[in-house]
Amino acid sequence: MKTVLKLFARARDLAGSPTLEIELPESATAADLRLVLGERVPSMQPILSSLLIAVGNDYAVPTTLVAGRTDLAVFPPVSGG
Amino acid sequence: MKTVLKLFARARDLAGSPTLEIELPESATAADLRLVLGERVPSMQPILSSLLIAVGNDYAVPTTLVAGRTDLAVFPPVSGG
Protein backbone atom coordinates (compact mmCIF):
# COMPACT_ATOMS: atom_id res chain seq x y z
CA MET A 1 0.00 0.00 0.00
CA LYS A 2 1.27 3.41 -0.93
CA THR A 3 1.05 6.24 1.54
CA VAL A 4 2.49 9.72 1.85
CA LEU A 5 4.47 10.72 4.94
CA LYS A 6 4.85 14.28 6.11
CA LEU A 7 8.38 15.04 7.27
CA PHE A 8 9.60 17.89 9.46
CA ALA A 9 12.80 19.56 10.63
CA ARG A 10 15.92 17.40 10.28
CA ALA A 11 13.92 14.47 8.91
CA ARG A 12 12.73 16.72 6.09
CA ASP A 13 16.27 17.95 5.42
CA LEU A 14 17.62 14.39 5.29
CA ALA A 15 14.87 13.25 2.93
CA GLY A 16 15.29 16.41 0.86
CA SER A 17 11.54 16.79 0.70
CA PRO A 18 8.59 17.72 2.93
CA THR A 19 6.76 14.55 1.95
CA LEU A 20 7.77 11.03 1.03
CA GLU A 21 5.68 8.40 -0.71
CA ILE A 22 6.36 4.96 0.68
CA GLU A 23 5.07 1.47 0.20
CA LEU A 24 3.85 -0.20 3.39
CA PRO A 25 2.85 -3.82 3.87
CA GLU A 26 -0.78 -4.39 4.76
CA SER A 27 -1.30 -4.32 8.58
CA ALA A 28 1.94 -2.36 8.93
CA THR A 29 2.64 -0.86 12.34
CA ALA A 30 4.62 2.20 13.35
CA ALA A 31 7.58 -0.12 14.02
CA ASP A 32 7.34 -1.39 10.45
CA LEU A 33 7.14 2.16 9.13
CA ARG A 34 10.35 3.03 10.94
CA LEU A 35 12.16 0.14 9.27
CA VAL A 36 10.82 0.99 5.82
CA LEU A 37 11.85 4.62 6.30
CA GLY A 38 15.39 3.61 7.25
CA GLU A 39 15.67 1.58 4.06
CA ARG A 40 14.19 4.35 1.89
CA VAL A 41 16.35 7.13 3.36
CA PRO A 42 19.59 5.56 4.62
CA SER A 43 20.87 8.94 5.80
CA MET A 44 18.16 8.83 8.46
CA GLN A 45 19.71 5.77 10.08
CA PRO A 46 21.69 7.70 12.73
CA ILE A 47 18.51 9.35 14.07
CA LEU A 48 16.05 6.63 13.12
CA SER A 49 15.50 5.30 16.63
CA SER A 50 14.76 8.76 17.99
CA LEU A 51 12.24 9.74 15.29
CA LEU A 52 8.66 10.22 16.39
CA ILE A 53 5.74 8.96 14.35
CA ALA A 54 2.36 10.66 14.41
CA VAL A 55 -0.92 9.19 13.22
CA GLY A 56 -3.29 12.07 12.81
CA ASN A 57 -2.69 14.32 15.81
CA ASP A 58 -1.51 11.52 18.09
CA TYR A 59 1.87 10.01 18.76
CA ALA A 60 2.15 6.39 17.69
CA VAL A 61 3.56 3.58 19.79
CA PRO A 62 5.42 0.74 18.03
CA THR A 63 2.25 -1.36 17.75
CA THR A 64 0.04 1.41 16.37
CA LEU A 65 -1.41 0.43 13.00
CA VAL A 66 -0.39 2.82 10.25
CA ALA A 67 -1.39 0.93 7.11
CA GLY A 68 -4.02 2.74 5.10
CA ARG A 69 -3.61 5.99 7.00
CA THR A 70 -3.31 9.16 4.99
CA ASP A 71 -2.24 11.32 7.93
CA LEU A 72 1.18 9.99 8.88
CA ALA A 73 4.05 12.22 9.93
CA VAL A 74 7.62 11.55 11.00
CA PHE A 75 9.86 14.00 12.82
CA PRO A 76 12.66 14.28 15.40
CA PRO A 77 12.12 15.17 19.08
CA VAL A 78 10.45 18.53 19.37
CA SER A 79 12.20 21.73 20.43
CA GLY A 80 9.59 24.46 20.47
CA GLY A 81 9.16 27.05 23.18
CA MET B 1 11.25 60.72 75.95
CA LYS B 2 8.58 61.77 73.51
CA THR B 3 8.43 60.19 70.09
CA VAL B 4 5.94 60.08 67.24
CA LEU B 5 4.73 56.73 65.89
CA LYS B 6 3.40 56.26 62.40
CA LEU B 7 0.32 54.04 62.32
CA PHE B 8 -1.20 52.20 59.39
CA ALA B 9 -4.31 50.27 58.39
CA ARG B 10 -6.38 48.99 61.31
CA ALA B 11 -3.90 50.37 63.85
CA ARG B 12 -4.48 53.83 62.40
CA ASP B 13 -8.25 53.36 62.47
CA LEU B 14 -8.18 52.25 66.12
CA ALA B 15 -6.00 55.19 67.14
CA GLY B 16 -8.13 57.53 65.08
CA SER B 17 -5.00 59.18 63.71
CA PRO B 18 -2.11 58.44 61.32
CA THR B 19 0.41 59.36 64.01
CA LEU B 20 0.57 59.10 67.78
CA GLU B 21 2.88 60.92 70.13
CA ILE B 22 3.95 58.71 73.01
CA GLU B 23 6.26 58.92 75.97
CA LEU B 24 8.86 56.15 76.12
CA PRO B 25 11.23 55.36 78.97
CA GLU B 26 14.91 55.79 78.18
CA SER B 27 16.42 52.57 76.76
CA ALA B 28 12.93 51.41 75.75
CA THR B 29 12.74 48.36 73.50
CA ALA B 30 10.13 47.32 70.96
CA ALA B 31 8.58 45.14 73.67
CA ASP B 32 8.24 48.21 75.92
CA LEU B 33 6.73 50.21 73.06
CA ARG B 34 4.08 47.54 72.58
CA LEU B 35 3.07 47.77 76.25
CA VAL B 36 2.95 51.57 76.19
CA LEU B 37 0.83 51.49 73.05
CA GLY B 38 -1.66 49.10 74.62
CA GLU B 39 -2.05 51.47 77.57
CA ARG B 40 -2.39 54.56 75.36
CA VAL B 41 -4.91 52.98 72.97
CA PRO B 42 -6.86 50.31 74.91
CA SER B 43 -8.91 49.47 71.81
CA MET B 44 -5.70 48.03 70.29
CA GLN B 45 -5.48 45.37 72.99
CA PRO B 46 -7.21 42.64 70.93
CA ILE B 47 -4.62 42.96 68.13
CA LEU B 48 -1.69 44.18 70.22
CA SER B 49 0.28 40.94 70.14
CA SER B 50 0.04 40.71 66.35
CA LEU B 51 1.13 44.28 65.64
CA LEU B 52 4.44 44.72 63.85
CA ILE B 53 6.91 47.40 64.85
CA ALA B 54 9.30 48.95 62.34
CA VAL B 55 12.40 50.97 63.13
CA GLY B 56 13.33 52.81 59.98
CA ASN B 57 12.81 50.33 57.17
CA ASP B 58 13.44 47.25 59.32
CA TYR B 59 11.20 45.07 61.40
CA ALA B 60 11.99 45.20 65.10
CA VAL B 61 12.37 42.19 67.37
CA PRO B 62 11.28 42.52 71.01
CA THR B 63 14.79 43.52 72.14
CA THR B 64 15.33 46.16 69.45
CA LEU B 65 16.02 49.56 71.01
CA VAL B 66 13.44 52.14 69.99
CA ALA B 67 14.14 54.98 72.44
CA GLY B 68 15.22 58.18 70.72
CA ARG B 69 14.20 56.96 67.27
CA THR B 70 12.18 59.31 65.13
CA ASP B 71 11.27 56.67 62.52
CA LEU B 72 9.02 54.24 64.38
CA ALA B 73 5.94 52.69 62.83
CA VAL B 74 3.34 50.25 64.09
CA PHE B 75 0.97 48.26 61.92
CA PRO B 76 -0.89 44.96 61.62
CA PRO B 77 0.30 41.99 59.50
CA VAL B 78 0.63 43.05 55.88
CA SER B 79 -1.82 42.08 53.14
CA GLY B 80 -0.50 43.55 49.91
CA GLY B 81 -0.36 41.77 46.59
Add this chain to the structure above:
Amino acid sequence: MIQLTHLPIDFAALTESVRSTQAGAVVVFLGTVREMTQGRQTVALDYDAYPEMAEAKLKELEAEARAKWPVIEAGIVHRLGHLELGDVSVAVAVSCPHRHQAFDAGRFLIDRLKEVVPIWKKENWSDGSTEWVHPGS
Protein backbone atom coordinates in the same frame (compact mmCIF):
# COMPACT_ATOMS: atom_id res chain seq x y z
CA MET C 1 11.81 49.14 38.26
CA ILE C 2 10.42 49.30 41.79
CA GLN C 3 7.37 51.51 42.05
CA LEU C 4 4.30 52.31 44.12
CA THR C 5 1.64 54.08 42.11
CA HIS C 6 -1.91 55.35 42.40
CA LEU C 7 -2.35 55.00 38.63
CA PRO C 8 -3.33 51.86 36.70
CA ILE C 9 -0.29 49.59 36.29
CA ASP C 10 1.11 49.49 32.76
CA PHE C 11 2.03 45.82 32.88
CA ALA C 12 2.86 45.72 29.18
CA ALA C 13 5.55 48.37 29.71
CA LEU C 14 6.81 46.53 32.79
CA THR C 15 7.06 43.32 30.77
CA GLU C 16 8.93 45.12 27.99
CA SER C 17 11.32 46.57 30.53
CA VAL C 18 12.62 43.15 31.62
CA ARG C 19 13.14 41.67 28.15
CA SER C 20 16.76 41.06 27.25
CA THR C 21 18.79 39.15 24.69
CA GLN C 22 20.53 37.57 27.70
CA ALA C 23 17.23 36.08 28.86
CA GLY C 24 15.42 33.12 27.39
CA ALA C 25 12.51 33.46 29.79
CA VAL C 26 10.28 36.19 31.14
CA VAL C 27 7.71 35.48 33.85
CA VAL C 28 5.08 38.04 34.74
CA PHE C 29 2.69 37.82 37.66
CA LEU C 30 -0.37 40.05 37.97
CA GLY C 31 -2.50 40.21 41.06
CA THR C 32 -6.03 41.23 40.12
CA VAL C 33 -9.05 42.15 42.21
CA ARG C 34 -11.17 39.00 42.47
CA GLU C 35 -14.89 39.23 43.09
CA MET C 36 -15.45 36.21 45.36
CA THR C 37 -13.41 35.34 48.46
CA GLN C 38 -14.59 32.33 50.45
CA GLY C 39 -18.16 32.93 49.41
CA ARG C 40 -18.17 36.68 50.11
CA GLN C 41 -18.52 39.24 47.33
CA THR C 42 -16.04 42.08 46.98
CA VAL C 43 -17.00 45.28 45.15
CA ALA C 44 -13.69 47.10 45.56
CA LEU C 45 -10.40 47.13 47.48
CA ASP C 46 -8.49 50.01 49.02
CA TYR C 47 -4.73 49.63 49.32
CA ASP C 48 -2.67 51.58 51.84
CA ALA C 49 1.10 51.48 52.29
CA TYR C 50 3.96 52.73 54.40
CA PRO C 51 5.63 54.00 51.24
CA GLU C 52 9.25 54.55 52.30
CA MET C 53 9.51 51.17 53.98
CA ALA C 54 7.54 49.40 51.24
CA GLU C 55 9.94 50.65 48.56
CA ALA C 56 12.93 49.69 50.69
CA LYS C 57 11.55 46.18 51.23
CA LEU C 58 10.77 45.76 47.53
CA LYS C 59 14.38 46.67 46.73
CA GLU C 60 15.57 44.15 49.31
CA LEU C 61 13.40 41.46 47.72
CA GLU C 62 14.83 42.20 44.30
CA ALA C 63 18.35 41.91 45.77
CA GLU C 64 17.43 38.61 47.45
CA ALA C 65 16.08 37.25 44.17
CA ARG C 66 19.27 38.31 42.38
CA ALA C 67 21.33 36.49 45.02
CA LYS C 68 19.33 33.29 44.50
CA TRP C 69 18.82 33.22 40.73
CA PRO C 70 20.59 34.63 37.67
CA VAL C 71 18.10 37.44 37.29
CA ILE C 72 18.75 39.62 34.23
CA GLU C 73 16.05 42.22 34.91
CA ALA C 74 13.29 42.49 37.50
CA GLY C 75 10.48 44.91 38.15
CA ILE C 76 7.76 45.19 40.78
CA VAL C 77 4.92 47.72 40.71
CA HIS C 78 2.22 47.88 43.37
CA ARG C 79 -0.85 50.01 43.02
CA LEU C 80 -2.32 51.93 45.96
CA GLY C 81 -5.69 53.57 46.53
CA HIS C 82 -9.11 52.48 45.36
CA LEU C 83 -9.28 49.48 42.99
CA GLU C 84 -12.31 48.07 41.22
CA LEU C 85 -12.99 44.44 40.34
CA GLY C 86 -10.50 43.10 37.83
CA ASP C 87 -7.99 45.91 38.37
CA VAL C 88 -4.33 44.93 38.60
CA SER C 89 -3.08 45.51 42.16
CA VAL C 90 0.46 44.26 41.68
CA ALA C 91 2.72 43.29 38.80
CA VAL C 92 5.98 41.37 39.10
CA ALA C 93 8.16 40.76 36.05
CA VAL C 94 11.46 38.92 35.96
CA SER C 95 13.76 37.67 33.24
CA CYS C 96 16.36 34.90 33.54
CA PRO C 97 18.37 32.78 31.12
CA HIS C 98 16.13 29.73 31.71
CA ARG C 99 12.46 29.33 32.43
CA HIS C 100 12.54 27.51 35.76
CA GLN C 101 14.75 30.23 37.19
CA ALA C 102 12.26 32.87 36.05
CA PHE C 103 9.27 30.96 37.46
CA ASP C 104 11.04 30.40 40.79
CA ALA C 105 12.21 33.99 41.06
CA GLY C 106 8.79 35.38 40.13
CA ARG C 107 7.02 33.19 42.66
CA PHE C 108 9.56 34.09 45.34
CA LEU C 109 9.05 37.81 44.72
CA ILE C 110 5.26 37.74 45.04
CA ASP C 111 5.29 35.27 47.94
CA ARG C 112 7.75 37.39 49.91
CA LEU C 113 6.01 40.63 48.95
CA LYS C 114 2.87 39.31 50.60
CA GLU C 115 4.83 38.45 53.75
CA VAL C 116 7.05 41.47 54.35
CA VAL C 117 6.12 44.55 52.32
CA PRO C 118 4.06 47.01 54.42
CA ILE C 119 1.00 47.31 52.23
CA TRP C 120 -2.54 46.56 53.38
CA LYS C 121 -5.81 46.01 51.64
CA LYS C 122 -9.26 46.86 52.88
CA GLU C 123 -12.16 44.83 51.56
CA ASN C 124 -15.29 46.66 50.45
CA TRP C 125 -17.87 43.87 50.72
CA SER C 126 -21.08 43.86 48.73
CA ASP C 127 -23.10 44.23 51.96
CA GLY C 128 -21.61 47.71 52.39
CA SER C 129 -19.19 46.79 55.16
CA THR C 130 -15.44 47.34 55.00
CA GLU C 131 -12.70 45.31 56.64
CA TRP C 132 -8.90 45.49 56.75
CA VAL C 133 -7.28 42.23 55.75
CA HIS C 134 -4.70 41.40 58.40
CA PRO C 135 -3.57 37.78 58.12
CA GLY C 136 -3.29 36.07 61.49
CA SER C 137 -4.30 39.10 63.54
Add this chain to the structure above:
Amino acid sequence: MIQLTHLPIDFAALTESVRSTQAGAVVVFLGTVREMTQGRQTVALDYDAYPEMAEAKLKELEAEARAKWPVIEAGIVHRLGHLELGDVSVAVAVSCPHRHQAFDAGRFLIDRLKEVVPIWKKENWSDGSTEWVHPGS
Protein backbone atom coordinates in the same frame (compact mmCIF):
# COMPACT_ATOMS: atom_id res chain seq x y z
CA MET D 1 -6.66 31.58 22.59
CA ILE D 2 -4.51 28.93 20.93
CA GLN D 3 -2.56 30.27 17.99
CA LEU D 4 0.44 29.72 15.75
CA THR D 5 1.57 32.88 14.03
CA HIS D 6 4.32 34.20 11.80
CA LEU D 7 3.78 37.71 13.18
CA PRO D 8 5.27 39.18 16.36
CA ILE D 9 3.32 37.96 19.39
CA ASP D 10 1.13 40.62 20.99
CA PHE D 11 1.73 39.42 24.56
CA ALA D 12 -0.02 42.46 26.04
CA ALA D 13 -3.23 41.51 24.23
CA LEU D 14 -2.80 37.88 25.26
CA THR D 15 -2.39 38.96 28.89
CA GLU D 16 -5.50 41.15 28.66
CA SER D 17 -7.43 38.25 27.20
CA VAL D 18 -7.01 36.08 30.32
CA ARG D 19 -7.89 38.74 32.91
CA SER D 20 -11.13 38.10 34.76
CA THR D 21 -12.93 39.27 37.88
CA GLN D 22 -13.05 35.58 38.84
CA ALA D 23 -9.24 35.45 38.90
CA GLY D 24 -6.94 36.87 41.54
CA ALA D 25 -3.83 35.83 39.65
CA VAL D 26 -2.47 35.99 36.12
CA VAL D 27 0.81 34.34 35.19
CA VAL D 28 2.44 35.04 31.85
CA PHE D 29 5.47 33.25 30.45
CA LEU D 30 7.41 34.55 27.48
CA GLY D 31 10.12 32.56 25.76
CA THR D 32 12.59 34.95 24.14
CA VAL D 33 15.51 34.35 21.80
CA ARG D 34 18.63 34.26 23.97
CA GLU D 35 22.01 35.15 22.53
CA MET D 36 24.24 32.67 24.39
CA THR D 37 23.65 28.92 24.76
CA GLN D 38 26.35 26.96 26.53
CA GLY D 39 29.02 29.35 25.30
CA ARG D 40 27.81 29.48 21.69
CA GLN D 41 26.39 32.63 20.15
CA THR D 42 23.04 32.60 18.38
CA VAL D 43 22.19 35.26 15.81
CA ALA D 44 18.69 34.03 14.95
CA LEU D 45 16.31 31.09 15.25
CA ASP D 46 13.98 29.55 12.69
CA TYR D 47 10.88 27.81 13.98
CA ASP D 48 9.03 25.16 12.02
CA ALA D 49 5.87 23.32 13.01
CA TYR D 50 3.46 20.61 12.02
CA PRO D 51 0.62 23.11 12.35
CA GLU D 52 -2.48 20.90 12.54
CA MET D 53 -0.99 18.58 15.14
CA ALA D 54 0.66 21.46 17.05
CA GLU D 55 -2.67 23.25 17.43
CA ALA D 56 -4.38 20.02 18.47
CA LYS D 57 -1.70 19.33 21.08
CA LEU D 58 -1.88 22.89 22.43
CA LYS D 59 -5.64 22.46 22.87
CA GLU D 60 -5.02 19.16 24.67
CA LEU D 61 -2.54 20.86 27.00
CA GLU D 62 -5.05 23.58 27.81
CA ALA D 63 -7.63 20.90 28.59
CA GLU D 64 -5.13 19.05 30.80
CA ALA D 65 -4.34 22.25 32.69
CA ARG D 66 -8.06 22.90 33.18
CA ALA D 67 -8.46 19.38 34.58
CA LYS D 68 -5.65 19.93 37.09
CA TRP D 69 -6.21 23.53 38.20
CA PRO D 70 -9.21 25.92 38.38
CA VAL D 71 -8.14 27.77 35.25
CA ILE D 72 -10.38 30.73 34.42
CA GLU D 73 -8.77 31.65 31.09
CA ALA D 74 -5.71 30.38 29.27
CA GLY D 75 -3.93 31.32 26.07
CA ILE D 76 -0.89 30.00 24.22
CA VAL D 77 0.65 31.63 21.16
CA HIS D 78 3.72 30.26 19.42
CA ARG D 79 5.56 32.15 16.73
CA LEU D 80 6.96 30.44 13.64
CA GLY D 81 9.49 31.48 11.02
CA HIS D 82 12.59 33.61 11.43
CA LEU D 83 13.18 35.21 14.84
CA GLU D 84 15.90 37.64 15.83
CA LEU D 85 17.62 37.96 19.20
CA GLY D 86 15.19 39.05 21.91
CA ASP D 87 12.08 38.20 19.91
CA VAL D 88 9.27 36.43 21.74
CA SER D 89 8.95 32.86 20.44
CA VAL D 90 6.15 31.71 22.72
CA ALA D 91 3.71 33.29 25.15
CA VAL D 92 1.63 31.42 27.71
CA ALA D 93 -0.93 33.25 29.84
CA VAL D 94 -3.19 31.73 32.46
CA SER D 95 -5.53 33.10 35.10
CA CYS D 96 -6.71 31.31 38.24
CA PRO D 97 -8.38 32.32 41.50
CA HIS D 98 -5.10 32.00 43.45
CA ARG D 99 -1.49 32.63 42.55
CA HIS D 100 0.05 29.22 43.17
CA GLN D 101 -2.52 27.66 40.87
CA ALA D 102 -1.61 30.14 38.14
CA PHE D 103 2.15 29.59 38.59
CA ASP D 104 1.73 25.81 38.55
CA ALA D 105 -0.58 25.85 35.53
CA GLY D 106 1.68 28.25 33.60
CA ARG D 107 4.76 26.16 34.27
CA PHE D 108 2.93 22.98 33.34
CA LEU D 109 1.83 24.47 30.02
CA ILE D 110 5.29 25.58 28.91
CA ASP D 111 7.00 22.43 30.25
CA ARG D 112 4.57 20.18 28.39
CA LEU D 113 4.64 22.33 25.28
CA LYS D 114 8.37 21.74 25.06
CA GLU D 115 7.84 17.99 25.39
CA VAL D 116 4.93 17.22 23.09
CA VAL D 117 4.03 20.02 20.69
CA PRO D 118 5.50 19.39 17.22
CA ILE D 119 7.49 22.58 16.79
CA TRP D 120 11.23 22.68 16.09
CA LYS D 121 13.84 25.36 16.22
CA LYS D 122 16.92 25.70 14.09
CA GLU D 123 19.88 27.57 15.53
CA ASN D 124 21.64 30.10 13.34
CA TRP D 125 25.04 30.24 15.06
CA SER D 126 27.32 33.24 14.80
CA ASP D 127 29.88 31.14 12.88
CA GLY D 128 27.38 30.90 10.01
CA SER D 129 26.36 27.29 10.62
CA THR D 130 22.80 26.18 11.23
CA GLU D 131 21.58 23.26 13.32
CA TRP D 132 18.20 21.79 14.19
CA VAL D 133 17.69 21.43 17.92
CA HIS D 134 16.46 17.90 18.55
CA PRO D 135 16.75 16.98 22.23
CA GLY D 136 18.05 13.48 22.80
CA SER D 137 18.41 12.60 19.14
